[in-house]
Amino acid sequence: xxxxxxHVTQQSQCIVPNQEVLVxxxxxPYRLYRFLTDxxxxxxxxxxxxxxxxxxxxxxxxxxxxxxxxxxxxxxxxPNTGWSVNTLYDExxxxxxxxxxxxxxxxxxxxxxxxxxxxxxxLSGEExxxxxxxxxxxxxxxSSAAQGSGQGLHKTxxxxxxxxxxxxxxxxxxxxxxxLGDEPVISFxxxxxxxxxxxxxxxxxxxDAKLF
Ligand SMILES: [Fe+2]
Numbered sequence: 001x002x003x004x005x006x007h008v009t010q011q012s013q014c015i016v017p018n019q020e021v022l023v024x025x026x027x028x029p030y031r032l033y034r035f036l037t038d039x040x041x042x043x044x045x046x047x048x049x050x051x052x053x054x055x056x057x058x059x060x061x062x063x064x065x066x067x068x069x070x071x072x073x074x075x076x077x078x079p080n081t082g083w084s085v086n087t088l089y090d091e092x093x094x095x096x097x098x099x100x101x102x103x104x105x106x107x108x109x110x111x112x113x114x115x116x117x118x119x120x121x122x123l124s125g126e127e128x129x130x131x132x133x134x135x136x137x138x139x140x141x142x143s144s145a146a147q148g149s150g151q152g153l154h155k156t157x158x159x160x161x162x163x164x165x166x167x168x169x170x171x172x173x174x175x176x177x178x179x180l181g182d183e184p185v186i187s188f189x190x191x192x193x194x195x196x197x198x199x200x201x202x203x204x205x206x207x208d209a210k211l212f
Contacts, residue, residue, distance in 0.1 A: 001164035008173040012131040012156045038209035049117040053168035058066045075099040095193035103179035111176040115199030116192040118169040125185035132174040152207015
């Protein structure tokens with residue numbers, strides 16, 4: 001377990017975040033409703049998504065460290081799709097969704113962004129994240145950075161995450177995940193309010209973007 005925090009910027013650069021945001025240590029037991037209340041306060045106080053996820057990350061770490069029931073809430077991957085989602089929290093008119101996501105070994109996701117800030121904490125298994133940039137959004141960094149197979153996208157990096165690692169995403173960060181190893185990847189996923197006009201899936205070969 002490395003228990004490493006990562007952050008993926010709007011330009012899909014994966015970095016180690018600045019650790020200097022101090023958050024008061026929450027009380028134990030850290031009930032889900034307290035976690036949600038703390039999150040709501042952060043979202044009301046800070047409008048910058050980079051600051052938000054930096055403050056939210058230690059709270060998620062605290063929640064996962066002190067609420068062992070959460071890691072039992074996963075579903076086995078659907079044998080037809082290779083993945084499954086168990087929604088732990090999703091309330092109308094409240095801009096947060098919590099899901100347990102499971103990927104079968106060897107499964108690869110689409111290339112996508114989320115159109116909102118997001119956080120993924122790995123509970124079990126090993127997940128490779130590959131990061132991509134859309135050149136029409138960032139034309140100045142086009143061909144010289146191109147490494148990937150997608151003609152319209154270029155790869156900005158990759159990172160293998162294991163149990164205890166937490167990665168946060170800005171709304172425009174583009175990634176693709178692959179479940180490595182022999183066991184399913186089980187993760188805790190937290191997202192803000194999706195802007196469906198800004199959430200895309202990208203074709204790997206052409207880089208064409210489609211809303212989803
Ligand atoms: Fe994703």
